[in-house]
Amino acid sequence: MDELKELTKAEEQIMQELWELRGGFVKDVIANLSDPKPAYNTVSTILRILENKGFVAHESFGKSHRYFPKISKEDYKKLITGKLLHNYFGNSATSMLSFFLEEKKMDVNELDEIMQIINKNR
Known part of the structure; x- marks a missing residue:
């Protein structure tokens, strides 16, 4: 794995939820976040950034993606x-x-x- 970089505050918040969930869809991550909840597109974008950074991967279910941590x-x-x-x-x-x-x-x-x-x- 390439050298991992530190996460931004928002990325770390999403990773904390993924670690707790052990993976999930965008809607699952949002459901676990405290109010006020971020927009669906915001969480989706952060998950894609995390995937590009090597922290998460996904499996596809049609147009939906289930994300899961690649790093513990x-x-x-x-x-x-x-x-x-x-x-x-x-x-x-x-x-x-x-x-x-x-x-x-x-x-x-x-x-x-x-x-x-x-x-x-x-």
């Missing part, structure tokens, strides 16, 4: 996290974790979970 949510998460780590934290997981700790983005329970993960992976 987990793989996209790795891509985005890797870029975040590289671009903002100099590839240092310590720097990234320190940032979240200093910004108080974690509560005590989350810190306990992190400690358990660290101890498990020693």
Whole structure:
């Protein structure tokens, strides 16, 4: 697969729905979106863009297309996290974790979970 690029906010919103649905028609994606719902043509266009970018594929049913993810949510998460780590934290997981700790983005329970993960992976 060619190198994947980050998604725009609108593309990511559509991908989130496709991952949840595990695929679907434009009308299925729209039904899952919160109000105010975008126009059918807007969602259809975004799905075609996602297909051109290599994130989704489709199967045809007459004039209708059922879209499905070509990349897993987990793989996209790795891509985005890797870029975040590289671009903002100099590839240092310590720097990234320190940032979240200093910004108080974690509560005590989350810190306990992190400690358990660290101890498990020693």
